[in-house]
Amino acid sequence: MRDFRDAKAMAQTLRESLTTKTVTISHSESLELVSRMLGVADWNTLSAVLQAERRDTVAPAAKLTATTAFYPAIPLRDLVPFPNETYPLFVGRERTIQALNQAFEGGREVVVAIQREAAVDEPGLADVYEIGA
Template sequence: MRSFRDAKTMAQTLRDSLTGKAVTISHSESLELVSKMLGAADWNTLSALIQASRQEPAASAAQQTERLPSYPAMPLRDLVPFPTAIYPLFVGRQKTMQALDQAFHRQREMVLAVQKDSAVDEPGLDDIYDVGVLAGLIELYPQSDGTLKVLTQIYRRVMIRRFLAETGTYVADITDLSEGPIPAAPELIEQAVARFKIYAKAWAIQLPQTHPPLEQIRDPGRVADIICAQVKLPIRDKQGLLATLDPVARLERVHALMQMTS
């Protein structure tokens, strides 16, 4: 398999073939079937592996002359951040404070990595999920108890290649993850936004103000991320959504989760 898109083509071919035999499955179901055919646990795992392997030759060549991009990093215990959203984060770990200090003195960017187990105080690479985000730091607010509050703007998904405590701070090496061209999914967007409004009312969630309005956005990946940032789900489920690189599959998945929990 040459690229991330090949798996999606296989899934569409499978779906078309089954439709011809009077068997109807959804886009996400066909992706899950192809993933299992190729030996992966699910589509999230396969898409991340394919994306990473596609970038690996270029990354390896670049490493001959320079290292992968390295950023100060922050491990998160109980939050999964999504692109475009703004989050206030509260920091108490000394190594994270040092990472923040380095980030503010450099490019004001840092990697946010989600911990698999919130009880781990000194996480390493095996203690965090592979897919994280790159965030911009907007403002820092020292708190009276010695902790810090930092306002962050989430930029994009990244694959975390290295994560460790180095000279008293957290550092991460990353490669970028791409979702490819924006697919058209107007009916799915309409259905997901309608379901989200019902979900938001049931959970007393204030609808986010977006420009253009949510129902007018034509990028299913952006719509999915806006909704994902608001829904109330376990960390594992939210991380699964963050790691779902296919925009249509991500929106289908959060739509289904809202139906299950509303």
């Protein structure tokens, strides 16, 4: 798939095919279905993945080095962040406060990952998605 327009075309084709069978779905529902068919949780994630793949094939911004770095990690609920964007964080968990304090003392960078279930108060590794920003 070249970019998100191909996925949108797939969603439109799906929607038209279902309409001929008297099944009506909205445009956003068809986008979400195509995302799930391609193994991604939702349309926003698929669009971001496709954009990232497109940028990677054009020209890499920087070469990765073979160093290891450690960053404080923060699980997020009810927010899907995108790289290079600014978001307000409402922090209440003690471990999250400690991670932010550690970031402020060091390089001011953190890793954020989305929780699978927002109801989990003390998430572990299994409770967050593997890909973060």
